[in-house]
Amino acid sequence: MPHQTIGLKHLLGIVILLLHLWTVPVASATDVISADSTDTTAIPEDHPNLQPYETTYNIAQHILALPSTLFYWGTRPIGWGVQYAETRFPHLFEGERGDYGFFPLFESGSQVRFAAGALLFHQHLFRQNHEARIQFLYGTDNYWDVNAQYRVPVSQTYSSELLFSGNYKRNPRHRFFIDDSRLFYSAEDATFRVRYNSSLSARLRMQNSVTYSNHTARTSSAELQDKPITFPDELKGNYEILTFGNQFTLDFRRGEMRKVSGTQLIAGADLATSLKNSTSYFTYHIEAHQFIPVPFLPESRRFGIRGKLLKSELLSGDEIPFFDLPTLGGSRDLRGFRSDRFRGNGALIFTAEYRYPMWDVLDVTLFMDQGQVFNNFSDIAFDRFETGYGFGVHLLTAKGLAFRAEMAFSSETTRYILSITPTF
């Protein structure tokens, strides 16, 4: 074997040497002018003006360019695809949506490890400015999420609208935590919502909604029956809930693509009642966002701070359905932890982010989340805050976030997040 190895090296060396000898640099384009002639007109057929220039490459140059050449041809099919799309769907490239079209969707870091799908839209379905969109995502473990929405402008007032939406979601591996134990259940949700959004003034928006939801929790195929703790049987079953919601948003933020300064306050409440029993409960939330530009730098370098409080109160019946309790963990809250990692009657979350531009429509963000869930306000304590931190890149459009990719860390795990939903 050693002899064979040395022989191969010799052979390789000889090949390279031969290659070199074969590829003594070819004459450059400027060398075609005929030499050894002092008569500049006597031999017209040899006149340099009859000798064309040419770019030539020797074999060594071809070999050195091989990775680049392979890459070039490897990427051509992408080009053919883009060219086809450019011909067939020019609106996709023109920075503004056409009357109808589609966008690809990807999601990671929520309840599902990875999901992909598409968003189909029509800006004027049935009537002018009546927008319809269907979004579907299919993910790992046979996850399904289908959402349909129809938007109707009200009274020619562009800022007021009625939204009809329906959503079907199936997740056979929905996570559920009891203390530090991670369990699974199979969740199936169907929701129908009617929402009315209106601008009461330039700064104040109001949102009213009525939601019917049908939620089923079953044993997950991922659940190991011989585990010491399994998803509680008493939580399994079918739930039908009717919810009336109201929310006010006061927005004093400044900036279009990037919110660079100012405050936003959000306060809202939901009244939910079970259609199957006498349970009813009330959930309220208060949220504040503040943006502060970094002194001495352009205002695109800014800090963002968020504080959010959610609390559910049982009004009647035995208990609030577990899936409607406030949770922390996931792609928007306490990002270093798995989705719904913490669950309680209330949740408190604080986020601090430093956002700065990497490029025109790209921001880098460094963030830290601090949050805790609680059952009573008296449970809130400094030493109960869980910490997540990380960094990410935000792709922006003229209207705000288009997409974010983040890496989040915590004492429990490291997570990557791909999402089209902003944190705040």
Next chain:
Amino acid sequence: MLAKKPKKRTQLLKQFSPVLVIALVFSMAAILAVGCSSSKPYATGPIKTFDPDTTRIPMPSRKEQFQYWDRIDNTTFHQIGKVLDLNRVLRFIGKPLGLASPREADNVNKLDDVPESSWYTYRHYHKPMSQEELARGPNTVEPDTSGPWYIFRAKLEGAMGGFFFEDASGERFLAKFDGPLYPGLMSSVEVIGSRIFYAAGYTVPEATVAYFDPEKVFIRPGVEIEDNGEMRPMTMDDYRSIISSQGLYKDGTIRVFASKFVDGRPLGPWRFRGTYRDDPNDRVAHEHRRELRGMRVISSWVNDTDRRDANSMFVYNDRGYIDHYVQDFGNILGANGHTIHRPIQGQAYLIDPRFMLLNTVSLGTYVPLWEKIDGSYEFPQVGYFRADVFKPGRWVPTHPNPAFENMTLRDAFWGAKIVMNFSDEDIRIMVETGVIYDQRAVDYLVETLIKRRDMIGRYWFKKINPLDRFEAALNDETLQISFSDLYIAGNLGTPDAHRYQYHIETVDGEFLAEGISGESSIELTLPEHLLNGNNYQVIKVELYTLRDYKHSGDQKIDVYFEVGKNHTRLVGIDRDV
């Protein structure tokens, strides 16, 4: 322990076959020496002044224009591909070590100049154009605005609104409109750009500002327009929609940029990289053509940020070969199509990994130049066009351009001398063809172009010895060599403080003369044997420029003259970089 050492060395040597090592060294040397021509730096025959790429060929097939793939490809895949090209990487590494030189352009003659071809024509630098010629540019005819215009095709490509029309005399034009917020801006820069690039030597379409009566426009049957991805017949409502954003002038006319149809058959855009497989005349890779590499300097002068594949055109002409057009000047000077340039344009690519990395690692504390300046402008008909923030050596178009990326110092000098050749008056004449009504705007534009021109001269002429236009005359035994110092000719410095140090010898090494001249000329008495020999002899003149009595960057220029009895001619120029 001592006994073991030789064994270890033997084992180590066995790891590397001597043949393999020699082969690798040879190959590395060959790679690093690629492009270093070992041929004579002067011509022993005639100087090449024309590249014969005009042989009659069958008409190639038409190439589609892909506005967006062109940008995506050059902005992303081409950038990654560059890093994977080891020829380029080795040159990059070898250059600071003195082991490799930049890859020079392939279509350069022994005078370090570009011969004429289907790409390039000797114009203002080589054959000074009159004021009338500069103002006329490529134009042979202007649209007849007295009679009706007939739309014979809708304009489907590109971002600008417009249509194709035929005037009463049967001439065909493309009409493009100004942006509604900047009346007169795009049409003026299109025309000014066509004059500048034409005078620089490029082939450009005819271009003019025209005023037409909107009531005298009709649509020919069969004209189709795209509506929601579907084609349908164009109607007068469509026409009215196109012109609806245009203001009427006092006489009821609408201003439009009109570009005459080129002679021949347009076949789509050519690329700034590679060759066109269907054209056997196209032998020089476009990224290695000097006129395209050097165009970067010309483009930087006028902030031609959209110089890319899609804004070019192959035209199969009546003589049976392809002309290479440079077109679409709507994104030069202060205009960015229908709107105006932003401060970042010209400073960085649309997606620029260099600045993205810098921004990221600095945690936002690095503030690029374009964030420090506002994009305000004084004259709407000029837009955003400034000289004070212009960096000639750092200028880039919006999308990476392979030919521009390959520009070497010699290419840059070639471009810079073309820019510097435009006098203040030349610039004013070309700017006035843009029909800008506000005289203060005209003055501002001219002044800014002059400032940017001079910045280009100061920057590039300090990096390479800017002596050019060498001539020699023989008077009996006295050889009179004259040249032009482009730095002085461009009024960038005063002649008094400049000297030219020379050393003259034959190419065989026979010393002839040396000294310092205060004039841009040298006189030399040639020995008898050079004049009376059987063959012409070649002498080499080594020249340094002493600016303010100091060496100007030690850049030497070797100039070669062929001499003999009653004979002398320039046969070579070799610039040190």
